[in-house]
Amino acid sequence: MSVSDISHQLITDYRQLFIEDRPLVDLRAPAEFARGSFTQAVSLPLMSDEERAKVGTCYKYYGQQAAINLGHKLVSGQLKADRLAAWAEFARAHPNGALFCWRGGLRSQITQQWLAEAGIDYPRIAGGYKALRRFLIDELERLIADTPLVLLAGRTGCGKTELLVELKGTVDLEGLANHRGSSFGGQIEPQPTQIAFENDLSVNLLKQSQHAPAAILLEDESGHIGSLMLPQSLREKMAAAPVVILETPFEQRVENIFDEYIRQRLAESIRYFGEKGFEHFSLYLRQSLYRIRRRLGMEGYQQLQQMMEQALASHQKGDPDAHREWITTLLRRYYDPMYDYQLGKKARHCLYAGQASEVAAFWHQQLHITR
Structure with missing residues (x-):
């Protein structure tokens, strides 16, 4: 029985597929999956x-049927049984899922046919990944x-991301970018590929659009988040968008950064690296500071570097409090002046400014008024 002799479910409603978060089996080779x-x-x-690669070379020189025959030869016996068992396990665990190549x-x-022969009728996606x-x-x-x-x-440190994830009608760009x-x-975990990031961004906007929002709230970002670039059309739209400003007392911002850069990061490093957790944590702080050395100027960088090394030495002995000194200096000498400069460069319409509870109430009111 050939593939063409068998008729199976074919999914063409891509929109619903993503809105419902239907589980998917990516049948492409690992390198293809890794790209996005x-x-x-x-x-x-x-x-x-x-x-x-072998099947592709065979197809190039000897044609489709020879490539199909080689594929069946390569994926046969116990290897075929093992892969079929993995697909069958997924299909039974996720009866609303689908296959794609x-x-x-x-x-x-071929995968769909092998599953059917094993008694499992499982749909595939028309057009596959490309579509x-x-x-x-x-x-x-x-x-x-x-x-x-x-x-x-x-x-920096005012708690924008934390507030954003608590509100409705938002998309967390930094969460999608893992940065x-x-x-x-x-x-610690690497960022997704550019393709995977764009896919996730589109899906998140698609889900928000189902609620017919008057607007979607995003965190104010530059053109890139870590190594990932925002789509050009989104950058242009964001450049003209009105803003809501979250205001947080300086002391609270220091504590927020201390919690994120120090407490949380060290705990994550220990979970990932065990006994070498503090070593990886220290490297993260040093490399992060080094990346902005030119903007700090050599004198400013060396001063902050010395503060950081003293804090790390104290921290290794059990006292992390000295980190607040370099965090305070970093905010006052680098992040706050940079924020003031960027804000002064852009003529932007401010809809509202306030502390977290006030901004949350304002945004909730906007949703209530417009929906």
């Missing part, structure tokens, strides 16, 4: 990178053009 996929997708490839072609059809990616690119541009944006602005946006914003 979707949050709800898991990698259960039909072929390894090496197997796919690069273009919805042979790989997903899904095209859909999200088009939706991203449409949503950016059609949806009014409001930006949540405020000085806090500043020179100290890198996380």
Whole structure:
């Protein structure tokens, strides 16, 4: 029985697929998955990178049927049984899921057929990854053009991200990028690829659009978050968007940064690296400070570096409090002047300014009025 002899479910409603977060099996090779996929997708490839390369070479020189025959030969016996068992386990655990490969072609059809022969009728996605990616690119541009944006602005350490995730009608760009946006914003886990970030951004905007918001609240960002770039159309839209400013007392900002840069980061480093946790934590602080050395100037950088080294020495002995000294200096000499400069450069309409509870009440009122 050939692939063409069998008829199976074929999913064409991409929008609902993403809105419902339907679980997906990405059948592409691991290297393809690594370049970018979707949050709800898991990698259960039909072929390894090496197997796919061999089949591709065979296709190039000997044609499709020879490549299909080679693929069946490479993925056979116990190897086929193991991969089929993994797909079957996923399908039973996620009966509302679906399969996809690069273009919805042979790989997903073959997998679908093997599952059917094992008694599992499981749908595949028409057009595969290429069609899904095209859909999200088009939706991203449409949503950016059609949806009014409001930006949540405020000085470093004021708690913008924490407030943003508590509110409705928001998209957390830094959460999607796995980066806090500043020179100290890198996380232990790597950032997603640019493609995966854009896919996730489009899906999040798509979900928010289902509630017909009058506007979506985003954190005020530069053109990039860590190594990832915001789409050009989004950067242009954000540059003209009105702002809501979160105001937080300086002392609270120091504590917020201390909690994020010191307490949380050290705890995460210990969870990931065990006995070498403090060593990795110290390296993170040193490298983060080094990245802004030119903006600090050599004298300012060396002064902060000395403060940081003294704080790390005290911290290793059990006293982390000295970190507040260099954090205070960093805010006053670097982050606050930079914020004032950036704010002065842009003529932006401010809708509201206040502390966290006041901003939350204002935004809730806007949602209540407009919905």
